[in-house]
Amino acid sequence: MLAVSAVSQSPDDPLSGLAVTQRPEPSVPDGWTTVAVRAAALNHHDLFSLRGVGLPADRLPMILGCDAAGVSADGEDVIVHAVVGDPAAGGGDETLDPRRSLLSELHQGTLAEVVTVPRRNLVPKPASLSFEEAACLPTAWLTAYRMVVNRAGLPPAGGGTVLVQGAGGGVSTAAIMIAKAAGHTVFVTSREASKRERAIKIGADGAFESGARLPVKVDAVIETVGAATWAHSVRALRPGGRIVCAGATSGANPPAELNRIFFLQLSVIGSTMGTRDELADLATLADRVGLRPLIADVRPLADARASFAQLAGGEVFGKLVLTV
Secondary structure (H helix, E strand, O other), X not given: OEEEEEOOOOOOOHHHHEEEEXXXXXXXXXXXXXXXXXXXXXXXXXXXXXXXOOOOHHHOOEEOOOOOEEEEOOOOEEEEOOEEOOHHHHOOOHHXXXXXXXXXXXXXXXXXXXXXXXXXXXXXXXXXXXXXXXXOHXXXXXXXXXXXXXXXXXXXXXXXXXXXXXXXXXXXXXXXHHHHHOOOEEEEEOOOHHHHXXXXXXXXXXXXXXXXXXXXXXXXXXXXXXXXXXXXXHHHEEEEEEEEEOOOOOOOOOOOOHHHHHHOOOEEEXXXXXXXXXXXXXXXXXXXXXXXXXXXXXXXXXXXXXXXXXXXXXXXXXXXXXXX
């Protein structure tokens, strides 16, 4: 089968270790099944793997990819949940299993004609979503869904205020669209005017330069940038508000500003990926309200190197999808 793999790793030249080649079809352990992939989406996780972050060299060659939608061995259209973990070991939440992993970390990933996954990791694909759209949901969109809907403490019926730091990233783009679909007021920040303009087009109520004063204090901040925006995130919150953090692309160790956090009784909440049931809920929401992931580019699996070059270039607004 055709697959996109990491065969070597380089912090400075990640694409040097990328191979688009024929690989043996995967074996199927007990409790697992196969999915014939129809579409798969790229994430920065794939570049991290090629740089040697989170993927030990002794596991190479590793088929890359966390996101996919396709057809199950039973002939059902499905979305693949990328978290391989035991819900029981995490108190009912597989993302809290200390031994959890993502596809392409310990088990072969989704950028292939066929992927093998635990049976419980299959989520029905709504007919209203194309395979390309559905393939965008399992990582960035699921991360954003969990942050906005289940971690931010926003009113379930809408009416909250949210700041999304760093317009343009995969999680932040999804968070804007999900928060608007849930009925909240959404502010975003970016250093780039073009990204602020595009954020407005996809539903943001206001877009501001990084660090700018907002019209009001917000209920929650969606934080994936880290050190560069942390002080602004803390100052943007109303008393009792929450920062939900799922990344730190600009640095992981900003000043904590504990005096402001305890005096205003702010909460700092970590969030990683989402459960299989949350992915099912996200797919249902997308189907019900017409929510569709923003897709920047679609190419056949054989042209994966061009898509990886786009991802490494860093100027993509929306998801990069490969089709089989």
